[in-house]
Structures are given as C-alpha cells and as structure tokens.
Amino acid sequence: MTVCPDKNIVPLAVIKRLPMYYRQLRTLKEQQRVRISSRELSGMIGITSSLLRQDLNYFGDFGQQGYGYKVEDLYNIIGDILGIGKEYPAVLVGLGNLGRALINYEGFRKRGLVLKALFDNDPSLQDTKYAGLPVKGADRLYEYLKHENIEVGIITTPASAAQEIAETLELGGVKGIWNFAPCIVNSGSGIIVENTHIGDSMLTLFYKMKNAEN
Amino acid sequence: MTVCPDKNIVPLAVIKRLPMYYRQLRTLKEQQRVRISSRELSGMIGITSSLLRQDLNYFGDFGQQGYGYKVEDLYNIIGDILGIGKEYPAVLVGLGNLGRALINYEGFRKRGLVLKALFDNDPSLQDTKYAGLPVKGADRLYEYLKHENIEVGIITTPASAAQEIAETLELGGVKGIWNFAPCIVNSGSGIIVENTHIGDSMLTLFYKMKNAEN
Numbered sequence: 001m002t003v004c005p006d007k008n009i010v011p012l013a014v015i016k017r018l019p020m021y022y023r024q025l026r027t028l029k030e031q032q033r034v035r036i037s038s039r040e041l042s043g044m045i046g047i048t049s050s051l052l053r054q055d056l057n058y059f060g061d062f063g064q065q066g067y068g069y070k071v072e073d074l075y076n077i078i079g080d081i082l083g084i085g086k087e088y089p090a091v092l093v094g095l096g097n098l099g100r101a102l103i104n105y106e107g108f109r110k111r112g113l114v115l116k117a118l119f120d121n122d123p124s125l126q127d128t129k130y131a132g133l134p135v136k137g138a139d140r141l142y143e144y145l146k147h148e149n150i151e152v153g154i155i156t157t158p159a160s161a162a163q164e165i166a167e168t169l170e171l172g173g174v175k176g177i178w179n180f181a182p183c184i185v186n187s188g189s190g191i192i193v194e195n196t197h198i199g200d201s202m203l204t205l206f207y208k209m210k211n212a213e214n
Numbered sequence: 215m216t217v218c219p220d221k222n223i224v225p226l227a228v229i230k231r232l233p234m235y236y237r238q239l240r241t242l243k244e245q246q247r248v249r250i251s252s253r254e255l256s257g258m259i260g261i262t263s264s265l266l267r268q269d270l271n272y273f274g275d276f277g278q279q280g281y282g283y284k285v286e287d288l289y290n291i292i293g294d295i296l297g298i299g300k301e302y303p304a305v306l307v308g309l310g311n312l313g314r315a316l317i318n319y320e321g322f323r324k325r326g327l328v329l330k331a332l333f334d335n336d337p338s339l340q341d342t343k344y345a346g347l348p349v350k351g352a353d354r355l356y357e358y359l360k361h362e363n364i365e366v367g368i369i370t371t372p373a374s375a376a377q378e379i380a381e382t383l384e385l386g387g388v389k390g391i392w393n394f395a396p397c398i399v400n401s402g403s404g405i406i407v408e409n410t411h412i413g414d415s416m417l418t419l420f421y422k423m424k425n426a427e428n
Contacts, residue, residue: 013227015421019414023398082417083424097315104311107396107413112420152419176423178416182321184237192426194419198410199321200233202392203296205366205408206326207229209390210297212406 014055018078020045021052025075037068087112088176089150093138093165094157095120095130098180102156103131113152117144121161138165145172152176159183166193228269232292234259235266239289251282301326302390303364307352307379308371309334309344312394316370317345327366331358335375352379359386366390373397380407 024045028036042052056062059081062069079085090113092099102108103115118130121138128135136144138161144150145168153169155162155177162181167188169177176192179185187193238259242250256263270276273295276283293299304327306313316322317329332344335352342349350358352375358364359382367383369376369391376395381402383391390406393399401407 016414016418018421019411019417022417023411081421083420084417086420086424088420088423097311097318101311101315102412105396105413108416111413111416113416151423175426176419178419182319192419192422194415194422196412196415197233197237198316198412199319199325200230201408201410202322202325202327203233203236203298204230205390205392205406206297206300206302207232207295208406208408209302209365210300212389 010058014058017047017055018082021055022075022078022082022084025071025078028071029075033071035068036071041069084111087114088152089114089116089148090152090154091115091117091119091141091144091150091169091174092154092156093119093141093169094155094161094181095122095125095135096156099154099156100130102154102180103133116148116150119144141165142168142172145169145174150174152178155179155181155185157181224272228272231261231269232296235269236289236292236296236298239285239292242285243289247285249282250285255283298325301328302366303328303330303362304366304368305329305331305333305355305358305364305383305388306368306370307333307355307383308369308375308395309336309339309349310370313368313370314344316368316394317347330362330364333358355379356382356386359383359388364388366392369393369395369399371395 024041038049038052042049045052059077062074062077092103092115095118099118103118115133118133118135119138119141120135125135126137150172151174153174153176155165157165159181162179162183162185166177166179166185170187170189170191174191176194177185177187179193179195180198182197182199184195185193238255252263252266256266259266273291276288276291306317306329309332313332317332329347332347332349333352333355334349339349340351364386365388367388367390369379371379373395376393376397376399380391380393380399384401384403384405388405390408391399391401393407393409394412396411396413398409399407
C-alpha cells in the first residue's frame with residue numbers, strides 16, 4: 001500500500017490528530033490487539049468514527065467495511081506518514097528545567113529524535129556533559145552546525161534569546177526548528193518552525209472548566 | 215457586549231485556536247495598537263481571515279465591516295471566554311525537571327494559575343520549599359486537598375504514577391486535571407482532564423519537514 005499524502009490538501013487539523021491515533025495504536029499493539037473497528041478506535045480517542053474515517057481517507061483506503069483496521073498495519077502506515085522511523089540529528093539550546101526535561105524524555109528518542117549536542121550561555125556549564133551529551137557555549141552554535149549534519153534545532157531558552165538562536169540555527173542549515181520559548185519564532189527563508197506553547201493547553205483546560213460549571 | 219458561548223456548538227478546534235488569538239492580541243496591545251483588521255490579524259497568526267472571522271462569530275458579532283476589531287476589547291473578550299481573570303488555586307505533583315519548568319514559568323501565574331503546594335514522593339524533598347512553595351509527600355495529597363480549596367491538579371509524574379495521582383486529585387475534589395505524564399489519564403466521574411502530549415508537536419514538525427522535502 002503506497003502512502004501518497006498530498007501536502008496541499010491535507011488540513012493541518014488532520015495532521016495534528018495523527019499523533020493521537022499513533023499513540024492509541026501503539027497501546028493496542030502492546031496489548032497484542034490484531035484488529036479494531038473504526039468505532040472502537042474512535043471511542044478510545046474520544047472523537048466520532050466518521051471523523052476518524054475521514055482523516056484516514058486523506059492518506060489512502062484503509063480498513064474494510066465490517067472488518068476494521070489491522071492494528072499493526074495502520075500503526076506502521078501512520079508512523080510512515082509522520083516520518084517516524086527516520087532519525088533526526090538534533091541540538092538543543094537552553095539547558096534550563098524545560099530543556100533538561102526534554103533531554104530526559106525517552107519518548108523522543110523512540111520516535112527518531114537523536115540529540116547530538118547541547119548549548120547554553122551559562123559559563124559554568126561549558127565543556128561539561130549532561131545526560132552523556134556535550135554542553136557547549138551558545139556562541140559556538142553556528143561553528144558546530146557548520147561541521148555537523150544537524151536537521152532539528154530545539155529552542156528552550158528564555159523568550160529574549162529565542163529569535164537570535166533561531167536565526168543562527170537557520171544559518172547553520174537545520175531543516176526544522178522546534179521552539180518552546182514563550183514567543184513565536186519567525187524563519188526568514190521558510191524553514192519549518194513548530195512553535196509549542198505549553199500554556200495554550202492550560203487555557204483550553206480553563207475554558208472547559210468554566211463551561212462545565214454553567 | 216455579552217459573551218454567551220454555547221458549549222454544545224463551539225467545536226474544540228475553535229477553542230484550541232483562541233489562546234493563539236489571545237497571545238497575538240496581547241502583543242498588539244503591548245505595541246499600543248488600537249485597531250486591527252481581520253486580514254492583518256489573521257496574517258500575523260498564519261491563518262485565513264475567513265477562518266478568524268468564522269471562529270470569532272461563535273462568540274458574538276465583533277468588529278465592524280471595513281473598520282476592524284478594537285484590539286483591547288477583543289483581547290478582553292477572548293480572555294473572558296477563556297476564563298482568564300479568574301484565579302485557579304492549584305497543586306502540582308511530580309517535582310522533576312518538567313514540574314520545575316512549569317513552576318518557574320511566569321506566564322501561568324499571569325493567566326490565573328496560582329500554585330499553592332507541590333507534591334513528590336522523594337523523601338529527601340519532603341517538608342522543603344521550592345520556589346517559595348511547600349513540598350509535601352505524595353501520600354499526603356488527599357489529606358491536603360480535603361482541607362484546601364484546590365481547583366486544578368497538575369501531573370508531572372512518570373507515566374506509571376499518573377493514573378493513581380489523577381484518582382486522588384479527583385477524590386480530593388479538584389475540578390480539572392492538567393496531565394503531562396506521557397499517558398492518557400482517565401477520570402471516572404467526568405471531571406475535566408486536559409492531557410498535554412509535548413511529543414505530539416514533534417511529530418507535527420517531522421511531518422512538515424518530511425513533506426517540505428518532497
């Protein structure tokens with residue numbers, strides 16, 4: 001089965017739901033489930049089965065009427081769509097608590113993120129190691145990128161430093177930036193930037209709490 | 215102007231975009247912008263102006279044809295919809311790197327999250343303070359909740375502990391759970407749970423990078 005997503009057609013909202021499907025399918029796979037109906041799968045995730053079928057239809061004709069999806073096949077196909085399986089060499093800039101939390105999160109490595117070096121501007125950290133990875137001065141980032149093949153740059157600095165770091169990452173040739181600083185980082189030449197705002201999900205929580213009271 | 219969102223009608227996708235509008239409007243407010251057209255505002259955010267207008271229409275009739283939105287009014291209205299302005303007393307369970315990163319993030323306090331106490335099962339942390347907040351044993355969580363009026367419980371424990379902590383939070387009477395453990399926490403009695411999967415935005419990044427290459 002060939003996966004031919006048309007990037008001009010697949011809405012971002014669909015793409016953002018794929019990781020959720022992927023996680024649930026992994027759980028089912030670990031439970032040794034072989035098949036699952038779209039109704040049961042969508043129920044576990046908390047969406048309607050028509051939305052699930054609609055989403056998956058963007059990528060091909062999966063499942064069979066009255067027969068369901070093969071768990072392992074669908075898991076592999078979604079992983080393939082998401083680009084899992086490939087390895088992404090990465091650097092992380094900003095060795096504060098959030099940076100350390102990300103470095104220690106095993107799930108990232110499992111999905112292909114391979115950290116190669118860490119950068120911070122705290123002089124006391126330079127040339128040390130953290131979690132087995134070399135820690136270098138942020139002023140050495142560009143030089144490092146010029147000599148290594150790094151595809152992803154993760155920014156966990158304060159907001160004030162983020163834009164400059166993003167520009168250095170871009171000049172250094174990374175293909176994608178994953179920004180956690182509480183500000184939107186802009187890329188000049190159109191490399192991919194994913195701005196993650198952890199606080200947004202807090203506001204979603206507040207909204208739901210407020211409306212549950214009414 | 216009265217804000218009367220109908221919770222049965224507003225799609226979750228719309229709600230999830232509100233924090234993004236809110237952030238951009240705050241930036242404009244800080245820049246002392248008085249008015250903005252839906253075209254300019256949507257351009258800054260990277261969505262179409264028709265989507266912006268459609269989203270805002272769920273909550274009332276804002277803006278005027280050919281005249282735009284009043285920045286401060288719209289900022290306040292969206293803040294009101296999201297439940298910002300109210301204070302949410304909260305506890306956080308799991309004092310690892312991610313927990314510490316959240317505690318130190320000023321943006322949460324600004325939006326009404328007021329941490330009252332921290333919980334962890336590391337004996338060496340008990341009865342210490344972190345960031346001025348008392349740190350208690352996780353085994354004392356239920357007792358604490360019974361005597362305090364806590365509305366939000368934040369879970370930053372490993373996955374293995376998350377479900378049990380969620381049940382204790384629920385028994386203790388919190389109204390909402392914000393879960394960061396890499397697993398989906400289920401609530402028995404239907405209190406609000408927001409599961410935040412930081413890794414999902416990494417997969418979105420990978421997907422975009424993969425498709426930019428094609």
